[in-house]
Amino acid sequence: xxxxxxxxxxxxxxxxxxxxxxxxxxxxxxxxxxxxxxxxxxxxxxxxxxxxxxxxxxxxxxxxxxxxxxxxxxxxxxxxxxxxxxxxxxxxxxxxxxxxxxxxxxxxxxxxxxxxxxxxxxxxxxxxxxxxxxxxxxxxxxxxxxxxxxxxxxxxxxxxxxxxxxxxxxxxxxxxxxxxxxxxxxxxxxxxxxxxxxxxxxxxxxxxxxxxxxxxxxxxxxxxxxxxxxxxxxxxxxxxxxxxxxxxxxxxxxx
DNA sequence: TTTGCAGGGTTAGAAAACTT
DNA sequence: AAGTTTTCTAACCCTGCAAA
Numbered sequence: 001x002x003x004x005x006x007x008x009x010x011x012x013x014x015x016x017x018x019x020x021x022x023x024x025x026x027x028x029x030x031x032x033x034x035x036x037x038x039x040x041x042x043x044x045x046x047x048x049x050x051x052x053x054x055x056x057x058x059x060x061x062x063x064x065x066x067x068x069x070x071x072x073x074x075x076x077x078x079x080x081x082x083x084x085x086x087x088x089x090x091x092x093x094x095x096x097x098x099x100x101x102x103x104x105x106x107x108x109x110x111x112x113x114x115x116x117x118x119x120x121x122x123x124x125x126x127x128x129x130x131x132x133x134x135x136x137x138x139x140x141x142x143x144x145x146x147x148x149x150x151x152x153x154x155x156x157x158x159x160x161x162x163x164x165x166x167x168x169x170x171x172x173x174x175x176x177x178x179x180x181x182x183x184x185x186x187x188x189x190x191x192x193x194x195x196x197x198x199x200x201x202x203x204x205x206x207x208x209x210x211x212x213x214x215x216x217x218x219x220x221x222x223x224x225x226x227x228x229x230x231x232x233x234x235x236x237x238x239x240x241x242x243x244x245x246x247x248x249x250x251x252x253x254x255x
Numbered sequence: 256t257t258t259g260c261a262g263g264g265t266t267a268g269a270a271a272a273c274t275t
Numbered sequence: 276a277a278g279t280t281t282t283c284t285a286a287c288c289c290t291g292c293a294a295a
Contacts, residue, residue: 020264024261024262025262025263025265026261039286040263041263041264041265042288043262043263043287043288043289043290043291044288045291046292065261066263067264068264071263071264079258090288091287091288092264092265092266092288095265095266095287095288096287110261117264118267119266119267120266120267120268120286121267122267122268122286129286129287130266130285130286130287132287147294153288165289167291168292169289171287171288171289171290171292178280216295254277
């Protein structure tokens with residue numbers, strides 16, 4: 001299963017990050033020496049993966065509806081093993097990636113046989129929220145409950161442990177609460193999308209957002225399933241690296 | 256302290272517009 | 276009347292910062 005190609009695309013353009021600013025913008029020097037401004041879909045602080053001078057990969061996607069023709073997709077950073085590794089930084093990608101993972105059958109063991117997948121389905125108290133993915137089990141499945149899947153892009157890590165979030169996120173807290181609220185009539189699954197191949201476990205980023213960590217552990221106790229999925233990012237695609245264990249305790253507690 | 260908004264881009268579903 | 280295509284809207288990505 002590991003190594004299964006999940007997404008493939010035209011080879012990305014490589015360059016050097018000059019600076020990231022105004023949250024959505026990044027200036028990048030291409031290999032031919034020219035400079036472009038790319039759209040940075042990741043609005044977070046991108047702790048540990050934002051290094052001016054590092055190599056980055058861009059997608060060229062000019063369109064009349066876009067102001068910027070380039071999208072920043074990947075960044076090269078020092079990995080857990082001391083080697084450089086590529087990290088996926090586009091927060092729009094994980095939803096598609098996890099969907100592809102499920103469709104490829106990589107999570108059959110954990111999720112059971114799936115009949116259909118819907119994305120961005122309205123739910124919650126005032127039907128104001130949207131669940132990333134809503135899965136309908138196949139008729140043969142033992143557990144017939146629908147499965148609510150919330151996907152979180154994870155780029156931060158300490159050592160070989162991936163961490164989310166990397167900043168205070170009241171929105172993330174809200175998502176955890178809403179996952180708990182669909183229990184027990186439905187299954188609730190939080191999938192940290194580990195967008196780098198060098199991590200071997202997942203834990204909540206307590207040092208960045210202690211309340212999120214607390215709520216995360218409450219969610220585990222309440223029956224929310226956590227299913228970290230690990231991927232390798234290449235110039236022309238993304239491949240499956242397998243699931244990873246989720247740790248409830250903050251990594252510093254083990255010291 | 257809390258609320259509101261901005262920023263570029265994507266998406267699903269609703270609504271409108273246009274065809275048969 | 277029913278089907279197809281286009282346009283529009285709101286939530287999402289998720290903070291960071293300014294204003295109340």
